[in-house]
Amino acid sequence: MLHEDLAGGRSAMDVDHFDPTIKDRYLQPYKNLFLACRHCNGKKSAFWPTPEMIAHGIRFLDCTQEADYGEHILEDPISHKVFGTTPAGKYHVRILDLNADVLVKHRSMRANLRLFLTKTPLIMKPKAFDQLLPVLALNTELLRLMIPDIPCRTPPTVS
16 A cells, blocks of 8 residues: 555556466456555565465455455554454465565554644744645645555454
C-alpha cells in the first residue's frame, strides 16, 4: 500500500507475478500481474504456498479480489506494526515483511500527521493563517500519498 511517489517513484516499482509458479509462461493473464514496490516484490520473490498450506488457509491475499486490510490484517495503534488475524494474513505479513522498519516508520508518520492535521488546535493571529495555509495544504497532500489508514486493534497476546 506504499504510494509510488513515496516508494521512490515509478522506477522503484515492479511488476509482481502474483502466482510465480506460472511466471514462465510466455503469455501472462493480466490478473496475475500486480504493481508492487521493490520491497514487497523482493520479499515475495518466488514464494508460493504448497497445496497443503493452501488447504489450511495459508496463502497470499489477492487485493483485487478481497479486502486484505481490516479483515485479514490489522494495525497496532501504538507500535504501528501490522499483524495477521487469519492464516492468510499472518502468512502475508511474514513473507512480505510488512513490519520492516521503513514501513512501520511510514505508518507511524501517517498516524502522527493525521493526528496533527485533524486534532491539533491552532491559535494564531489572522495574518499567520495566510502563511500557515500552504503548509497545511502541503501536509494534506503528503498524507494523501502515505500508506492509507489500516483498521487498528491491539494485537492478541501470546501466552
